[in-house]
Amino acid sequence: MxxxxxxxxxxxxxxxxxxxxxxxxxxxxxxxxxxxxxxxxxxxxxxxxxxxxxxxxxxxxxxxxxxxxxxxxxxxxxxxxxxxxxxxxxxxxxxxxxxxxxxxxxxxxxxxxxxxxxxxxxxxxxxxxxxxxxxxxxxxxxxxxxxxxxxxxxxxxxxxxxxxxxxGVLRTPGPPAVSLDDDPLRILRAIRFEAQLGLTPTPELVAAMTARADRLKIVAPERVRDELRKLIVAADPAAGLARLVDTGAAAVVLPELPALRMEIDEHHQHKDVYTHTLTVLRQAIDLEDEGPDEVLRWAALLHDIGKPRTRRHAPGGGVSFHHHEVVGRDMTRRRLAALRFPKDVADAVTSLVFLHLRFHGYGSGEWTDSAVRRYVHDAGPQLRRLHKLVRSDCTTRNKRKAAMLARHYDSLEERIAALAAQEEISAIRPELSGDDIMEILGLKPSRLVGEARQHMLDFRFDMGLVGRDAAVAELLRWARKRGLAVPGTPAGSGESATSPGDHA
CATH class of the missing domain: 3.30.460.10 (Beta Polymerase, domain 2)
Known part of the structure; x- marks a missing residue:
């Protein structure tokens, strides 16, 4: 200053x-x-x-x-x-x-x-x-x-x-009520300047923002989107997001965020999801390499938005959020579409929200190489961001548990690196293309070709690189099992031989 x-x-x-x-x-x-x-x-x-x-x-x-x-x-x-x-x-x-x-x-x-x-x-x-x-x-x-x-x-x-x-004060030149009535988007701009420049709105301005938050409904989605995108990459977005919720503006432009403030009673204890979310966002920011990463920050903010809709109370005081990553994925896609987000940004954020829990099936290293390959394949170009999101999602105060989770993720990253040294796993694809499959099986473009390609992709996950001859043999085995007429086997023979790659 x-x-x-x-x-x-x-x-x-x-x-x-x-x-x-x-x-x-x-x-x-x-x-x-x-x-x-x-x-x-x-x-x-x-x-x-x-x-x-x-x-x-x-x-x-x-x-x-x-x-x-x-x-x-x-x-x-x-x-x-x-x-x-x-x-x-x-x-x-x-x-x-x-x-x-x-x-x-x-x-x-x-x-x-x-x-x-x-x-x-x-x-x-x-x-x-x-x-x-x-x-x-x-x-x-x-x-x-x-x-x-x-x-x-x-x-x-x-x-x-x-x-x-x-x-470090944020004021309007004239009466704040008049200024915000002139353009309700200024409510979001005030919040963004607080996060971006560290300027604190005056009490009079905050009161006017709160009283007029509902007027944000008349602002075009594209203008709202632009302010939210600037907010998320600000120096301290968590401070701005807290103000967004406290003024009631979030209930209009990003209602999934205040919904995370779920009531917690003494009989059903669980972590405050709203507070947890802002902590995850801050921890994700700490892991950024080269300046603000908008996709990572949105994923951190939205990763648990499916929890309110999936919360279930169990006898004895337990609480579950089964499949909240699936519900959260769908909610994220709808919200970002409503805000007119660019498709590439929306797709990346949605993918990360869906995948953020996948690691928790890893345990202490029980995953097969096939599971590790699938993890990398499903993350695709978002793998590095997924690493950061998963690490940021650990907000437990139990130091022993936090250290254990960190060790497990270290182990997963080491296994990914080891597999990557042996084969190309960042863009896994079947060893036989769709054209190869049609030529070998004498098929025309159809759903069956897609099913065959999916089988060969699953085979690739399970077996790694086996070479073209072995891949062709597996394709023929699959086709025979499906009753297809292939060289050397009468149609409908129903061959029963199985292999580690049998997914029919």
Whole structure:
């Protein structure tokens, strides 16, 4: 956080930080000034500069993304930047935003505006404003309502955003109820900023968020999804998720999370699944290798969402959650589909939720090589994430039990590595392809070919690599048992010989 010992020095510091990107910001500012318009860097660009996160090369080493506000209308922005911008996009023009690209940087220029929802709307309605002051007061939070003019670098902070940033406080420029009524998505944005930047919402803001959580129902699923995806990869998503639940917002946008707060009575003791879930999420984050892993984090958050629907009380005080991984898989798929998640992300998360309990059948190493191969095959490209999820899922306070589970998983990983050294197990497939099967058995494409291929895959799991001749012999044996006419055996002979690969 910045220091406010000398406010003037702080104001000069933001200008100094922004001067690291003058070649684009000032260049564009001069174009606007030449055409009689004002231009200000605004919002997250200024906030990140105050936090020391904005450099000439951007936060992640690439060219910076810059946000501007202007008195020019969108059509005018396109007109005066024609020839200067290397590319433009108009996807946001209905909301007053024009996108520009130059020298690898993405710049968004938005006309002074005011936006709000009516009670039945799923998207904001936009009206253009005529002043910078009017534009800043309608912004979501004071820390995003600061501006710096370009090219002359006059710092504008009408609502104390710099002071709030220094104190770690999240406030709205105007009354919070009005701000959240203008755009209910700001409830999720407040939660995300708490998780991302460590800014604590004021009590007044929290009260307004809680009172208006139900209004999130009118927000388009895609906008909700985008905020939740940013939240899950924040520095401290567990803090944001707790706020999501406490304000009632989760009950609207992610109801499976508060449902984990199942009542626990003295006769049926079991672990608090909600608290356990947040612990698993934190432990999964600790195992990340290279920055936030969105798929792993979603899997950690959703891995037990099937428990409330599968909880059963047993005589004597026991509690069971049989098949909660199957129910959880289906619930995960439906929720991520409702939020319009990309298919690849949804498929990966769903697979991990389904597989997270598989290891617990491993015991102290009783699995056959076939079972280990199946584990690797079913995990597919998610195997490394599955390793991390399973390890994170151990939250017992019993140190001896935790150590035992860790040893067992170490053993499983060692066996996977040993098998991988002998054969390719990361992409196991039958030694005979579908074309091979059709040629050998004289079949045309059909369900029977699929059944034969599945049998040969099971045979591959059980026996490992046996070579083409042995694989062909097994296919013929299977076909004869099925009563198929194959070379050397009359149809319907019903040969009864069996082998370790017999799965018919």
């Amino acid at each position: 910045i220091s406010l010992d000398n406010p003037r020095d702080s104001a000069e510091r933001v200008v100094s930080d922004l001067l690291r990107v003058p070649s684009l910001a000032d260049e564009l500012g001069r174009i606007f000034a030449t055409h009689g318009h004002t231009l200000h860097l605004v919002g997250g660009t200024v906030r990140d500069a105050l936090l020391g996160k904005l450099t000439a090369t951007g936060a992640t080493g690439g060219a910076p993304d810059l946000d501007f506000t202007t008195d020019a209308r969108p059509e005018r922005v396109l007109e005066i930047t024609r020839g200067w911008a290397e590319a433009t996009w108009e996807a946001g023009i209905a909301f007053g935003t024009v996108g520009l690209a130059r020298r690898g940087a993405r710049l968004e220029v938005t006309t002074y505006r005011a936006e709000n929802y009516d009670r039945g709307s799923r998207n904001p309605t936009v009206s253009y404003g005529d002043s910078l002051d009017g534009d800043l007061v309608r912004r979501d939070f004071t820390v995003n309502a600061m501006a710096v003019s370009v090219p002359d670098h006059q710092f504008v902070d009408l609502f104390g955003g710099m002071a709030d940033l220094s104190r």
